[in-house]
Amino acid sequence: MTGVISYLVFFLILALILSIAVLGLNLQWGFTGLFNAGVAGFIAVGAYVMAILTGPARDAVFGGFGLPFAVGLIGAMVAAGFAALLVGLVTLRLKGEYLAVATFGIAVTIQLVCLNWEYVTGGTLGLISIPNPARALADGPLAQNTLYLLIVVLVGSLAFWCFERIVQSPWGRMLKAIREDEEAAASLGKNPTRIRLESFVIGCMAMGLSGALYVGFIGYVSPSDFLPIVTFQIWTMLIVGGSANNRGAVLGAIIVWAVWTTSGFVISKLVPTEIQAQGGAMQAILIGLILVLMLLGRPRGLIGERISVSRHARF
Amino acid sequence: MVLQHIADGVLSGAVVALGAIGLSFTMKILRFANFSHSELLTWGAYFGLVFLGFTTAFGEFFGGNIGPFSFGWPLLAALVLSAVATSVLALVLHALVFEKLGRGAGHMTMVFASFGIALLLRHLVVLIWGPNPIYYSNELQFAILLPGNVRVLPDQVFLLGLTIVLVVCLHLFMKHSRTGIAMRGVSENPDLAGLSGVNVNNVVRWVWVIGASLAAVAGVLYGLTVQLRPELGFGLILPLFAAAILGGAGSLYGAVIGGLVVGLSENLSVMIIPTSYKPAVPFLLILIILYFRPDGLFGERR
Numbered sequence: 001m002t003g004v005i006s007y008l009v010f011f012l013i014l015a016l017i018l019s020i021a022v023l024g025l026n027l028q029w030g031f032t033g034l035f036n037a038g039v040a041g042f043i044a045v046g047a048y049v050m051a052i053l054t055g056p057a058r059d060a061v062f063g064g065f066g067l068p069f070a071v072g073l074i075g076a077m078v079a080a081g082f083a084a085l086l087v088g089l090v091t092l093r094l095k096g097e098y099l100a101v102a103t104f105g106i107a108v109t110i111q112l113v114c115l116n117w118e119y120v121t122g123g124t125l126g127l128i129s130i131p132n133p134a135r136a137l138a139d140g141p142l143a144q145n146t147l148y149l150l151i152v153v154l155v156g157s158l159a160f161w162c163f164e165r166i167v168q169s170p171w172g173r174m175l176k177a178i179r180e181d182e183e184a185a186a187s188l189g190k191n192p193t194r195i196r197l198e199s200f201v202i203g204c205m206a207m208g209l210s211g212a213l214y215v216g217f218i219g220y221v222s223p224s225d226f227l228p229i230v231t232f233q234i235w236t237m238l239i240v241g242g243s244a245n246n247r248g249a250v251l252g253a254i255i256v257w258a259v260w261t262t263s264g265f266v267i268s269k270l271v272p273t274e275i276q277a278q279g280g281a282m283q284a285i286l287i288g289l290i291l292v293l294m295l296l297g298r299p300r301g302l303i304g305e306r307i308s309v310s311r312h313a314r315f
Numbered sequence: 316m317v318l319q320h321i322a323d324g325v326l327s328g329a330v331v332a333l334g335a336i337g338l339s340f341t342m343k344i345l346r347f348a349n350f351s352h353s354e355l356l357t358w359g360a361y362f363g364l365v366f367l368g369f370t371t372a373f374g375e376f377f378g379g380n381i382g383p384f385s386f387g388w389p390l391l392a393a394l395v396l397s398a399v400a401t402s403v404l405a406l407v408l409h410a411l412v413f414e415k416l417g418r419g420a421g422h423m424t425m426v427f428a429s430f431g432i433a434l435l436l437r438h439l440v441v442l443i444w445g446p447n448p449i450y451y452s453n454e455l456q457f458a459i460l461l462p463g464n465v466r467v468l469p470d471q472v473f474l475l476g477l478t479i480v481l482v483v484c485l486h487l488f489m490k491h492s493r494t495g496i497a498m499r500g501v502s503e504n505p506d507l508a509g510l511s512g513v514n515v516n517n518v519v520r521w522v523w524v525i526g527a528s529l530a531a532v533a534g535v536l537y538g539l540t541v542q543l544r545p546e547l548g549f550g551l552i553l554p555l556f557a558a559a560i561l562g563g564a565g566s567l568y569g570a571v572i573g574g575l576v577v578g579l580s581e582n583l584s585v586m587i588i589p590t591s592y593k594p595a596v597p598f599l600l601i602l603i604i605l606y607f608r609p610d611g612l613f614g615e616r617r
Contacts, residue, residue: 035423037430090602097348097426098605101556104350105598108553116591228549232434235427277446281438288435295428296415 002142009145011261012254016149016156017213019253022237023163023246024206030243030305031167032199033179035100038087039207039234041107044114044226045083046076046208047215051127052120054216061127062120069133073155073212080208083110084201093193107231114223126222130215148217155213159206163246166202175199176244229284233260236291242301251302260287318463320582326471326540328578329478333533334551335558335570335577336485337526343565344502344522345413347425352530353555354436355401357548359531360538361444362400366393367451383469385454386539394535398528405527406520408432433549440545449543474536481532482571485525489567494521502565550594554581557597561604576600 021043028034036042052063054072067075091102114121121127134147166172177185178192186192215221233256241252263283271279294301338352370389380387412432416425458466489495494517500508501518509515537547558577562569577597584596 033423035426090606096423097342098560100350100423100426101348101553101560102598102601102605105553105595105601109595109598112592112595116589229434232430235430239427275445278442281441281446284438285435285442288431288438291431292412292428292435295424295431296412299424 006142006145009142009149011257013145013149013152013217014214015254015257016152016250017210017217018234018237018257019250020156020159020213021207021210021234022241022249022253023159024203024210025234025238026203026243026246026249027163027166027175027199027206028203029238030245030249031172031175031179032196034196034200034203035096036103036200036203037100037231038103038105038107038110040226040228040230041103041110042080042084042204042207043211043214043230044107044110044223046080046211047221047225048114048121048127048211049079049208050076050212050215051130051221055127055130058122058127061118061122063127066131069131069216072216073209076208076212077205078208080211081201081205083208084204085197088197088200104228107226107228111223111226114226121223124223126220128220130219130221132216132219152213152217155209159209160246160250163206167246171195171198232284232291233257233287236287236294239291239294239299239301242304244305245301245303248301248303255302256287256290259290317583317586318465320586321579322461322465322467324579324582325575326467326474326578327582328575329475330533330537330540330574331551331554331558331577332571332574333478333481333529333536334555335562335574336482336567337522337529338555339559339562339564339566339570339573340498340502340522340526342559344498344505345417345519347413347422347429348556350426350429350552351408351433351436352429352526353548353551354433355405355527355530355548356534356537356551357440357545358404358436359397359401359527359534360543360547361440361534362397362531363390363393363535363538364444364449364451364543366396366400369393370396380454383456383459384473385452385456385470390451390535390539394532397535398531401531401534402524402527405523409520409523433552437545437549444543444545446545451539451543468540470539474540477532477536481529482567485529485567494518498522553594553597553601554578557600557604560601 021039025036025039028036050072053065053067053075054069055064056066057064087103087106091099091106115124117123132144132148134144134151138144138147167175174185174190174195177188178190178195182192211226214225237252237256238249239252240256241250242248260283263286264279267279267282268276271282334353334356337355338349341347341349341352367389370392373389412428413425416428456468456470458468459472460466489499497508497513497518498521500511500513501515505515508518534547554574554577558573559570560573561576562571562573577600580600581593581596584593588596
């Protein structure tokens with residue numbers, strides 16, 4: 001029984017951490033219509049900055065400032081936001097598919113930097129022994145993980161609340177206006193390029209936060225954690241849950257992560273260890289199938305966007 | 316040293332060009348960025364491997380290798396069969412997914428579905444053929460020494476020759492055949508072409524067949540001169556997009572020149588930046604092009 005509970009806690013920690021990134025993507029794609037194909041890259045920026053800010057000092061590697069957990073989280077968000085600002089200034093003039101190609105390239109480039117800039121990122125080995133704040137406060141793995149889950153729930157709820165406020169605000173309505181008809185929005189005196197950039201930066205900050213929470217929990221960071229498949233998982237979570245609906249984003253994160261971990265567990269039991277690469281491939285194929293079938297059969301997702309009509313409209 | 320980099324750049328650029336032609340046509344005529352196009356190269360290369368097994372069994376009486384090349388008639392037969400098989404694969408994907416999505420959903424949904432299909436195709440290769448690199452032949456080849464101390468393998472010369480032949484054939488096809496003219500019409504204006512009696516659905520299928528066949532040839536040639544691995548196509552996504560965007564969507568010669576520019580800049584970049592950052596070069600090219608000439612060098616403004 002404790003086994004089940006501790007696994008459930010572990011599962012929820014990761015699912016909720018990922019759901020924060022899904023919320024960020026939801027703001028970009030669901031509400032603004034920006035195709036960010038480089039999600040993994042921005043999660044990586046947050047993760048590495050967290051590791052550099054809160055990790056212990058190391059020989060021959062930059063960073064290891066040993067700063068508090070909260071400072072790490074904020075630093076990660078700022079760094080991911082700054083990276084998004086740079087990227088956005090160059091690419092957000094591009095719309096639609098060109099943005100997809102450009103952001104895909106950014107993720108590839110960020111991964112290359114993580115692999116090769118050893119002085120900052122530790123190269124292929126990555127950075128290890130990042131302190132987990134729950135370790136210092138509780139005894140035993142279950143208590144520690146439960147405490148970390150509380151932290152994640154707290155931070156996640158805060159993020160959820162912020163995103164709900166954002167999309168219900170006048171600024172949030174403006175996002176939808178731009179998504180639906182950019183020229184009409186511009187004719188009303190809005191500046192679509194600037195608003196797209198703001199939405200892109202805020203969304204990427206959430207991705208950075210998600211990366212930082214991940215590193216704080218796992219305790220190390222390495223380039224192999226941020227392969228393009230992560231981008232893909234986040235996207236599938238959003239599509240399954242339903243884009244342009246923050247509840248859908250969280251629901252999708254939990255469901256897809258459940259499918260991913262369960263299928264991984266089943267495959268590892270059934271597939272002999274010699275062909276483990278094939279087992280991993282089956283998992284990816286499953287996710288790809290879910291995505292394509294969802295797009296074909298229920299493009300709105302499980303709980304899609306609610307149709308909103310202005311209070312002042314009369315029929 | 317510079318000459319060697321240029322030679323390598325032209326050779327890898329030829330493969331990129333073959334792949335980029337199909338991608339560029341899809342972007343123009345089917346009107347979406349197909350992220351799964353590069354996986355057709357991977358599948359073409361592995362189909363080639365399967366057919367090579369068959370054709371070698373029958374190929375005994377055709378004699379051994381042709382001239383200085385590392386392969387004989389069986390590989391050429393496998394090349395053609397692989398183009399057919401890859402075209403069938405592309406048509407199946409079109410019928411099952413892209414055609415349905417194209418009718419209802421927005422075109423970003425198609426981009427997105429192509430993401431999913433790329434993932435599916437790539438991991439199916441791992442599932443079927445395993446994750447490790449494979450070679451068509453384990454024979455060693457002796458390089459030809461060209462003036463300027465440039466070394467090239469005979470197979471690479473074949474690669475370049477075949478690319479040129481295919482591009483010229485495609486040019487003639489587009490210029491003179493009824494289907495080619497219809498394709499150009501649809502790429503200009505699908506509604507008008509449809510009204511003039513062009514069967515637009517047929518043209519779309521031709522785009523898939525041409526794109527997939529060229530991708531298969533590119534994949535086999537890549538497998539012949541480098542190696543076969545499941546990430547073959549994945550590593551080419553950015554180079555292919557760079558070449559297609561550089562050339563301007565829908566432009567045949569644009570894609571060829573784009574491919575050469577990408578191949579050359581990748582290979583020449585190692586003189587300035589560390590080799591490990593080479594995969595980022597096509598991305599930088601994409602940024603530069605999109606920033607200064609969003610419609611590509613040869614594309615028309617929409």
